Amino acid sequence: MVRDIILSINDLHIDYYTPDGVIRAVRGVSIELCKGESLCIVGESGSGKSTIGLATIRALPQNAVITRGAILYNDIDILKLSEEEMSKRVRGKEISIVFQDPAAMFNPLFTVGEILLDVIATHLGIRDRRKAYEYGINMLKLVELPDPERVVNSYPHELSGGMLQRVAIAVALSANPKLLIADEPTTMLDVTIQAQILDLLKRLRNELSLSMIFITHNLGVAAEVCNRIMVLYAGTLFEEGYTEDILTNPIHPYTRRLLECIPRAGRRVSRLKFIPGTLPDLRTPIPGCPFAPRCEYTTDICRKTPPPIYEVGYKHKVSCHLYQKR
Amino acid sequence: MPINREYIVKRAISLIFVVLGVIVITFIITRVIPARPELLWAGPHATIEQIERARRELHLDKPIHIQLWYYFTDLFTGNWGISWRTRMPILPSILGALPATLELVVFAFILAIAIGIPLGISAAIRRGSSVDNIIRIFSVSGASTPVFWLALLLQLVLCNWLGLLPAAKRVDEYIVLSTGFRPITGFYIIDSLIQGNMLVFIDVVKRIFLPAIVLSLYPMCLSIRMTRALTLEVLSELHVRSSIAWGIPRNRVLYRYVLKNVLAPVIASLGLSFGYTVVGAFMVEIIFVWPGIGYYTAMSLLSYDYPAIIGCIIFVAILYSIINTIVDLIHAIIDPRVKL
Ligand SMILES: Nc1ncnc2c1ncn2[C@@H]1O[C@H](COP(=O)(O)OP(=O)(O)OP(=O)(O)O)[C@@H](O)[C@H]1O
Numbered sequence A: 001m002v003r004d005i006i007l008s009i010n011d012l013h014i015d016y017y018t019p020d021g022v023i024r025a026v027r028g029v030s031i032e033l034c035k036g037e038s039l040c041i042v043g044e045s046g047s048g049k050s051t052i053g054l055a056t057i058r059a060l061p062q063n064a065v066i067t068r069g070a071i072l073y074n075d076i077d078i079l080k081l082s083e084e085e086m087s088k089r090v091r092g093k094e095i096s097i098v099f100q101d102p103a104a105m106f107n108p109l110f111t112v113g114e115i116l117l118d119v120i121a122t123h124l125g126i127r128d129r130r131k132a133y134e135y136g137i138n139m140l141k142l143v144e145l146p147d148p149e150r151v152v153n154s155y156p157h158e159l160s161g162g163m164l165q166r167v168a169i170a171v172a173l174s175a176n177p178k179l180l181i182a183d184e185p186t187t188m189l190d191v192t193i194q195a196q197i198l199d200l201l202k203r204l205r206n207e208l209s210l211s212m213i214f215i216t217h218n219l220g221v222a223a224e225v226c227n228r229i230m231v232l233y234a235g236t237l238f239e240e241g242y243t244e245d246i247l248t249n250p251i252h253p254y255t256r257r258l259l260e261c262i263p264r265a266g267r268r269v270s271r272l273k274f275i276p277g278t279l280p281d282l283r284t285p286i287p288g289c290p291f292a293p294r295c296e297y298t299t300d301i302c303r304k305t306p307p308p309i310y311e312v313g314y315k316h317k318v319s320c321h322l323y324q325k326r
Numbered sequence B: 001m002p003i004n005r006e007y008i009v010k011r012a013i014s015l016i017f018v019v020l021g022v023i024v025i026t027f028i029i030t031r032v033i034p035a036r037p038e039l040l041w042a043g044p045h046a047t048i049e050q051i052e053r054a055r056r057e058l059h060l061d062k063p064i065h066i067q068l069w070y071y072f073t074d075l076f077t078g079n080w081g082i083s084w085r086t087r088m089p090i091l092p093s094i095l096g097a098l099p100a101t102l103e104l105v106v107f108a109f110i111l112a113i114a115i116g117i118p119l120g121i122s123a124a125i126r127r128g129s130s131v132d133n134i135i136r137i138f139s140v141s142g143a144s145t146p147v148f149w150l151a152l153l154l155q156l157v158l159c160n161w162l163g164l165l166p167a168a169k170r171v172d173e174y175i176v177l178s179t180g181f182r183p184i185t186g187f188y189i190i191d192s193l194i195q196g197n198m199l200v201f202i203d204v205v206k207r208i209f210l211p212a213i214v215l216s217l218y219p220m221c222l223s224i225r226m227t228r229a230l231t232l233e234v235l236s237e238l239h240v241r242s243s244i245a246w247g248i249p250r251n252r253v254l255y256r257y258v259l260k261n262v263l264a265p266v267i268a269s270l271g272l273s274f275g276y277t278v279v280g281a282f283m284v285e286i287i288f289v290w291p292g293i294g295y296y297t298a299m300s301l302l303s304y305d306y307p308a309i310i311g312c313i314i315f316v317a318i319l320y321s322i323i324n325t326i327v328d329l330i331h332a333i334i335d336p337r338v339k340l
């Protein structure tokens, strides 16, 4: 079954220049996303998930440099477009994004409606305020916001986190993008609201036949929303495959540890599990596998040579020396 | 933003206390400095008896709290006293001088904002470039330049050597007389425009330009630095990134959204710098012979004209309070989270 590829990222390298040195945040990541697919990027804090998401829509901070790689959206070479073309053709219209912190996504001095209507007017060229307003209200209804007429005239501080996240989704989708990047959209919400937002995203994905990149550090969430999962660690790919394969047949020791970390009802644990140790310092070169210092199966080769990527099943890849030794 | 009546009342009450405090403090300071204003009042070649009589007339022989009592009772009947220097009633003199100062200060602040904010923004968006460095050097050196020195220097170069601008006064009396210009509001720029008197208008603008530039230097540099720092801060906030990522063009994000975030705090800091500007106005008005409150106050200070000094200081205190109230209101209009 061959399906159209909507996004292909090839060997992406991204560095951050800071006063304390160069942080090599993304170290050769490749992604292929088909139309209608949703891919989840999972990894702990600092593994470079957001950096990849931001690069895709060219909204990286000033001190970030894409040193190598290519990002192709359909036939558009994202990294070659000018800033104006990005705003005009891609951002919001083809690819859109929602972030983690709903309150910080909106300028506190403007009503959320002003942003929403500005995006609508910019992209859809609706100059008639009345029509833009109606369109905006419909978008707010689409994301199941009660009382959209009130919400549209509210300032961010007058709305709850869950409502703001819905508004953000409405703004992001208002110009009918085909690809939505959701960067930990539920991390800052409380659990019941999290579930609602996840349901909403799943519903919208089906109704609008969106492709989606969903970023999270919670494999449980990933499993619920996405049909493919990619495990990222220190800016490199560890394991990638269909959700069922990853959940039932995890290969990489890190993926297994992540799976053990999902708290589940019915499974009695005396305490929540976690993975001891931290990410390596991204400013220094990492000669072998970046997980080697924390891994219980580490051997000499792990510390010295970076593991290659093995195809272990249908569209199931893993990057670990252990696989070879099996 | 509904203006809260409680806020206005609170502000008015605090204004009363500020003015009372200012009066008491100024009263004490003027009374403890070793000066003999009765000598001025008695005039030159006065005899000992005349000087003694002057002391009694000015109540300087009474204890300070009695003098303060006299002053307060007069003040509340609307009598601000007679200037010991000019022997004219003080309140009308101050009110007459007020428009000159206000015109100068407002003009200076408009210059400061109109130049300072764009410069601050261009420095911020070109952070680290040579443009940024030049603007930063200008803002640091400008804020530390003494007002009187700059005033004298510009006067020397632009007026004396190059003869480009007139060096003193608000308006040329000859032009006033020959064109029949009459002050109405006391703001000559407005008055000349109302009367359609272009000759006076041009002369007034030419004359206000130099003192206003000098006076605006400090608030201008302050607003450059504030604007630059705030713009950098706001630009790093998530809402800028998300607006751009949703497809709003970068320039629109900057000038429609970020600018508003920057404006409120910059205006607030300018309001706070108002006190400094008034002190600057004292010097500038003396150097440019500008018949405003600064000039009047400076003259009163030099001749130990106690009632005039206190009158002027009350006015400056009131002005300061009003400006800060206005700044608060502007802040509340710009920022919906601010509740007054
Ligand atoms: N603006 C920046 N300047 C310097 N370093 C940065 C910047 N943004 C991110 N980094 C660094 O890049 C690395 C990857 O960051 P990134 O935000 O992509 O991680 P993440 O996986 O999204 O983490 P989180 O789960 O905390 O969001 C981290 O080490 C981080 O410290």
Ligand SMILES: [Mg+2]
Binding pocket: A049, A050, A051, A183, A184
């Ligand atoms: Mg992140």
